[in-house]
Amino acid sequence: MEDWIIDLIKVVFIWVWCLLIAVVMTWVERRASAMMQDRLGPNRAGPFGLLQPLADGIKLFTKEEIIPEKAKSILYVLGPALFALPAFSAYAVVPFGDKIVLGGKEIILQVADVNIGFLYVLAIGSMGVYGMVVGGWASNNKYSILGGLRATAQLISYEVPLGLALLAVVLLYGTFSLREMVFQQSGTFLGFLPNWGFFKQPLGFILFLVAAYAEASRVPFDLPEAESELVNGYHTEYGGMKLGLYLFGEYVNLGTLSAIIVTIYFGGWQLPYVDMSAFLGPVAYGIASFLVFFLKQAFFLFLFVWVRWTVPRFRYDQLMGLGWKSLIPLCLVNFFITALLVQLTV
Amino acid sequence: MDYDPVCQIDRDPDDLVTINIGPTHPAMHGTLRVIAKTDGETIVSAEPEIGYLHRGVEKLGENFTYHQFIPLTDRMNYCSAIASNVAYEMAVEKLMGIKVPPKAQLVRTIMMELARIADHQVLVGILGVDLGALTPFFYLIIQREEIYDIFEWYNGARLTNTFGRIGGVNADLPDKFHEKWPTLRDTIRKANEETDALLTKNRIWLDRSVGVNAFSAEDALNWGFTGPCLRACGVKRDLRRDEPYMFYDQFDFKIPVGKHGDVFDRYMIRMEEMEESVKIIDQAYAMYQEMPEDAPLMAKVPKIIKPPEGECYHAIETPNGELGFWIRSDGSDKPYRIKIRPPCYMVYQAFGELVKGDMISDTIACLSSLNIIAGELDR
């Protein structure tokens, strides 16, 4: 098989997989929140309401496409695309499994093993804000503009702690390649803990997690859309599949962020203490590594949902205060400590 | 005391953005409208506009007989219709000099306090929703449904109860209450504890509520605040204690008082008042059980109610504050004039003052914590 065909298959697979995660997540979000709130949630379409996302999708696709008269129509259409695309693209460098041998050919389970994958994630991750800002601006609605403004300020400020938290990881692993980072997390740490980034960087992990919540603009940082304040924030004026793209994009974003958390802090596809490749065949190992990765990712996806239905929302100024006055100093402290430890141990 | 400098910056009025918050906005309960002039996210001035739910209740009252007016009071504060019903009935009874039998008073007390709990549950839940915490709302609203079950078994309606009649009540406590109350009081407390656990110590909640639109006691009194909003400012005024009616002077209950009059204090006062209401119901229920089975529930009232010529004002402590009815009778079977003093009205007029210098998010928190009920506000 030609290499480019394999790459194409991988790209399509990841694309579909992301979409699938997003679709299932809409169901999980609604059912899990219902369960936390003593309700039932959607349970009519299909078994356990599993077809509800499909029904929603059909609804969104068949709805009339409305572009408000006073909206800037090109930007208005561009907004959702700008939001959803980076979310998908960031997945390209995430290693979602080790490798699989098919037809005597070794295939690594990663779309592109670029040696600066890490920077790529950061760069693409911050692109998503353009979707929000453009959408908010183009809608020509005061609430949307406020949502867009909040998104800009929030995402720019939380980009800093996000990057600083990750920088400490780079110091630790000494590489920019995400795949390399996963390999370095095999074995044990201090003799009994899995050799995961989480145990070496507990503070860094918490800081990254908080910043990730802000990046994904999820509760408690869902200020750009804060439905009780700004109606629906930057996508107040949107309807139909354009709104659907914003909603899907959000979940794809969650999937990507979870994947990055797993890759960097939780050992990627590796199980703790067990080396799967030792007793599994090459095909089975590929699938198993993918499943392990997915299970870890699923936990963080659920955590996003779980936190959303537990905590209230920040206020805009408090959010900025938290970002600049708490997270960034803590990130710097973490960075300094890591640097010191790396210097002492190497 | 130092002061917030935000409002003292001179701004070019052309730089301000006017945002219409409401009348159709997810956080505007009912149909309220706030015309807010903002500088970025900061509110420079906010002007509440009322009247979107005006139905002319006072004028309608002039064309209705005294009994026919009771269903209209249901539709004022729909979160606690029973309190409005009783307030009106007591005003007419005062005008006519009717003495309501003690058992009827106890039934009224119990139902009114249940309504108070239901009202506060809605308020705390909605406050949570508006600040982004949706889950406590459901824990509380499930308990409110149980309370509404009691109302339904009492006389057949859950929301617009049309509770009581002039001169007493038209039915005894339902069996549902007797069987439900011993467990309900615990589940109400449990829901409150869960809400407490999710919110009260959560730093995000504290950030959002502590110090947000704090109000001094002096200002609150000048603006005519009553009820929980006034008590949050540190003024210990509760008509149940200060101008006791029914058996409230015999019950043992605390009046929770806040300190700063901010959103957090208003929230805490409601949480504590629910607890006190449970205590009041327990005491009233104990007194009720000592009454004989066939103790009167209605005073002797003429078939057609024709109060003597004259006027009277009577106010009671409803969940929102002092709800007063001023009734002027010309001796006919219809009131000459009814004037209602809703607690929301006085509180809402200070809204612009309350949110000045705060952020847009705080307007929402402020509005929810004041418990503005459009039906009561606009009548």
Add this chain to the structure above:
Amino acid sequence: MPKPVVKKEYPLTVRVYLIEIIKGLGLTWKHFVKNIRYSFRKGPHTVPTTWQYPEDRRPISPNFRGAHMLMLNDRGQELCVGCGMCARTCPAKCITVKRGKPAEGEEDRYAGKTCCEDFTIDMLRCIFCGFCEEACPKGAIVLGQGHELAEYTMEACIYDKARLLANYEAARAAGTLKPKPKKVPVDAPPPKAAAAKKSAAKAAPAARKAAKDANGAGKEAKSPEGDKK
């Protein structure tokens, strides 16, 4: 007046956000697990707080104030005498009653000497306050448990006499007729009651008579036996 600024100190456990948030997560998790367990129960009403409406109907209070019905007595006679008390007491003015005499040979159909020729309730106006029920001296109009009152046309929402009688038949068949309301005890009337004159005219016990007058709505007058006098 400028607003006071509140400064509060929190303990460290509160100040670091995470501890209380984790406690909250524990609470929602408890509910989550409990409800997941519930949702595996058999039967339609699984999670105890949700009623899945069309399949799963919550019990309705026997006192419910829903769709009206015109009552018949035990012998199948219409109780309504067409006095129009309900129409007069209705705050929404949605009831129209036309009084009439029973036609020749049809006297058996009616409990009273007169009957209602026409009885219309405009359900679009009705506010379900239940005053008509209380005002009726014969207990002829009762608000039942019917609560699914949506119709496709406005005309269908105006209930005529046949429909109100059909409501009664349906409720009787379903066994959801309203129980006879308990007599409301009334404070002892003062010795010189205005009602004394009236009560002398009838043989009914004095206390009961007084109660009827006093209540204004006359709930206890609903016994069909009293109507035949």
